Amino acid sequence: MVPDSFRTDESHSMWVGGVRIADLAEQYGTPLYVMDEASMRSRIESYVSLLSDVRVNAQVFYAGKAFLCSAMAQWLRQWPVGLDVVSAGELYTALSSGFDPESIAFHGNIKTADEIRYAIQAGVRYIVVDSLAELQMVEELAGKSDRRVPILLRLTPGIDAHTHAFIRTGQFDSKFGFAMADGISDQAVTLALASPHLDLMGFHAHVGSQILETEPFVANAETLLEYAQVWHRKSGWWPQVLDIGGGFGVRYNAEDDPPPLRPMFERIAQKFEAMTPPGCSVPQLAIEPGRSIVGEAGVTVYRVGAIKTVPGGKCFISVDGGMGDNIRPALYQAKYAAGLDGHGPDEARNVVTVAGRYCETGDVLLSEVTLPEAKAGDLLVTFVTGAYNYSMASNYNRVPRPAVVLVANGQSHVWVQRESWQDLVRLDRLMHSPS
Numbered sequence: 306m307v308p309d310s311f312r313t314d315e316s317h318s319m320w321v322g323g324v325r326i327a328d329l330a331e332q333y334g335t336p337l338y339v340m341d342e343a344s345m346r347s348r349i350e351s352y353v354s355l356l357s358d359v360r361v362n363a364q365v366f367y368a369g370k371a372f373l374c375s376a377m378a379q380w381l382r383q384w385p386v387g388l389d390v391v392s393a394g395e396l397y398t399a400l401s402s403g404f405d406p407e408s409i410a411f412h413g414n415i416k417t418a419d420e421i422r423y424a425i426q427a428g429v430r431y432i433v434v435d436s437l438a439e440l441q442m443v444e445e446l447a448g449k450s451d452r453r454v455p456i457l458l459r460l461t462p463g464i465d466a467h468t469h470a471f472i473r474t475g476q477f478d479s480k481f482g483f484a485m486a487d488g489i490s491d492q493a494v495t496l497a498l499a500s501p502h503l504d505l506m507g508f509h510a511h512v513g514s515q516i517l518e519t520e521p522f523v524a525n526a527e528t529l530l531e532y533a534q535v536w537h538r539k540s541g542w543w544p545q546v547l548d549i550g551g552g553f554g555v556r557y558n559a560e561d562d563p564p565p566l567r568p569m570f571e572r573i574a575q576k577f578e579a580m581t582p583p584g585c586s587v588p589q590l591a592i593e594p595g596r597s598i599v600g601e602a603g604v605t606v607y608r609v610g611a612i613k614t615v616p617g618g619k620c621f622i623s624v625d626g627g628m629g630d631n632i633r634p635a636l637y638q639a640k641y642a643a644g645l646d647g648h649g650p651d652e653a654r655n656v657v658t659v660a661g662r663y664c665e666t667g668d669v670l671l672s673e674v675t676l677p678e679a680k681a682g683d684l685l686v687t688f689v690t691g692a693y694n695y696s697m698a699s700n701y702n703r704v705p706r707p708a709v710v711l712v713a714n715g716q717s718h719v720w721v722q723r724e725s726w727q728d729l730v731r732l733d734r735l736m737h738s739p740s
């Protein structure tokens with residue numbers, strides 16, 4: 306729930322990465338995204354070591370959609386991890402930071418011809434194809450290139466992971482992938498296998514995000530293996546890779562209790578071995594964790610502004626950020642834990658609502674949370690904001706996006722600069738003067 310290096314001192318000041326949060330706010334301004342290097346490092350290292358211990362060949366692809374910037378792509382290069390990108394912009398960010406294209410999986414439920422061309426020219430590890438129209442387009446563009454293009458097919462296995470509807474993707478009526486229920490996935494496999502320009506390397510399925518159970522992941526692996534067995538019996542083809550996606554849950558609040566991953570990956574690896582037909586190689590197990598690597602590493606620091614109690618007694622604390630830097634509460638009622646810097650656990654507490662600064666009634670960061678008595682100028686810190694906060698940020702109301710600062714060993718490093726007012730108008734063009 307808090308970054309690994311988080312602590313409070315005797316005056317209840319909060320520290321992350323050996324740096325006082327109040328000093329970060331002073332130096333970089335607020336709102337401010339702070340990422341704890343130690344938390345990201347420990348999580349990525351535990352995925353890498355966990356997967357190197359399981360009995361099958363396995364590969365981690367960090368899901369860049371959770372949090373990506375040039376420095377993040379560079380930082381990831383310390384480990385043998387790949388990157389899952391979903392747009393030409395993410396691909397460009399990775400490549401321009403020196404990330405090896407061979408370690409990049411290119412996803413997305415709609416990719417433009419330009420994006421597909423770019424991915425083919427860059428030489429990504431594979432393109433994860435999402436629809437029949439896209440399969441045709443990739444095949445056509447692959448035909449114009451000088452190599453067979455490796456692809457995975459994204460399948461929707463009909464697994465209903467218990468999570469919020471907007472972040473559930475494995476059920477049959479999802480916008481993602483080829484449904485396995487109505488024969489579309491069979492058509493896609495048939496076309497891919499027949500193509501002289503495509504190399505069908507395997508299947509992918511992602512069943513949802515913030516999943517706090519083991520069974521959906523195991524069921525997903527099993528479903529992909531069973532489907533591969535069907536194709537092996539039909540055609541002799543057998544996948545080199547089966548990618549079970551990401552979605553491993555984190556502790557947003559005290560009630561969230563993610564299951565241990567080691568026994569789950571061991572069960573999945575056993576299935577990979579047991580369900581591989583004799584004479585075939587066990588496929589590579591690929592996973593795409595995003596949130597579980599960066600989520601708990603991040604905190605956001607806000608400055609408290611107006612405080613008001615409205616008729617009926619509800620108390621609003623307004624802060625200098627909100628849905629522009631964290632859309633998740635407004636988008637899917639995500640709940641966050643928060644604290645006030647410099648306030649001890651023994652102080653009297655009130656139930657308050659923390660409102661954002663954006664012109665939407667729904668811009669509420671925290672509904673009915675219990676916090677110590679706040680005053681204007683205090684620093685409010687929200688926890689577990691490392692995933693899907695910066696990456697989903699917007700300039701709504703023409704508010705510049707906050708800086709991202711990495712903290713480690715008592716030092717802070719700017720990973721993304723705060724936007725300026727000039728940045729806001731940088732791409733604007735003035736009207737032609739009237740003639």
Ligand SMILES: Cc1ncc(COP(=O)(O)O)c(C=O)c1O
Binds near residue numbers: 514515597692
């Ligand atoms: C295909 C795919 N892979 C990986 C992820 C990462 O999920 P998470 O950040 O929850 O691990 C997502 C999230 O939407 C996804 O759609």
